[in-house]
Amino acid sequence: MHIRTGAPDDLPRIIKLYKEVAKVKGGLARLEHEITEEYVQNFLTKSIASGLILVAIHPDDPESLTGEMHAYKPGLQVFNHVLSDLTIAVHPEFQGRKIGRTLFTIFLEEVARHKPDIGKVELITRESNLKAIKFYQSLGFKIEGRMEMRIKTPQGTYEADIPMGWQNPNFEF
Template sequence: MRFQPVPLLLRDGRSALIREATRADGPALLALERAQVIARHGVVKRLDELPEDAEAFLAQREAAGLHRLDGHAFPLVVTDAHGALLGEASVLRQGFQMLRHTGVLGIGVHPSAQGLGAGRALMVHLLTWVRTHRDADGGAVTRVELHVRADNTKALALYRSLGFVIEGTQRAHLRIDEGTYVDGILMGLLLDTPEA
């Protein structure tokens, strides 16, 4: 099932649109990721670890399967009224059959658009899309998981408010620029109660 675009009113009064991401979004998605890395909040990459150009970035997304239309990936973006990309979120399903019911969630909002409701709206619509999808054989995503830095308190609060629970802590998971270690948090959300 394809995602039907949804209009959104941001907290600053601007109109926006949540829609399915396409290959054409590659350059804007790379620019978004660069802006997030430069802002240095909540990310685990450095600028020199990003692809040099949009083609290389797009190749990485394609290799991950983010543009497949068979229920393997659920990629969304939010754009303003002028088409500028404000954020993105996706759920990417695991490839192995025994893990096919699990999707890994990633989300990023441009630093200039944070706090305007774009991230929450992306998450709500993305989770609704994932919940309603059924594979041709009836399969579905019943578990969504994500990783978040322990010092990203705003993201942790958002995820908790949407029903995600902390399932584990990776102690000293990353080392930030100043040499300080930060824990990583694994969170999960069960969309349906799986049978044990």
């Protein structure tokens, strides 16, 4: 499995990957038509500038991605020690093959080893994505609350969003 940091010219590869992942309901909050160039360009630029972005390369095609993960600083000085808006996406055909766990492990190791200014990594996941919640807990994330009725499902019902956080053991505050 080849994983590297993301670069500006990954834009079309990430758009393609996210559109594939968004086709399967219950994972990403964004629907396929909401995966716009503007959305991807925005998180790609911010993650390169103030956070971290990792991409997993397809084993047979270096022009395709099997996974991507990013987070970045929200921008305000009071949040300067936080990496937020974390999103991870693994291509549906490659899910369940440890790409997600490997991306997360490298991401958190990189923060712990080389980003002492980062105290916290945060993410939000829908309450019905139990596999994802268990997965994040196994990586050291803790549930920090419950945002009631935040997600509207395709069936027209509502579910809670669950904020989770991981603290950097090597934070220098």
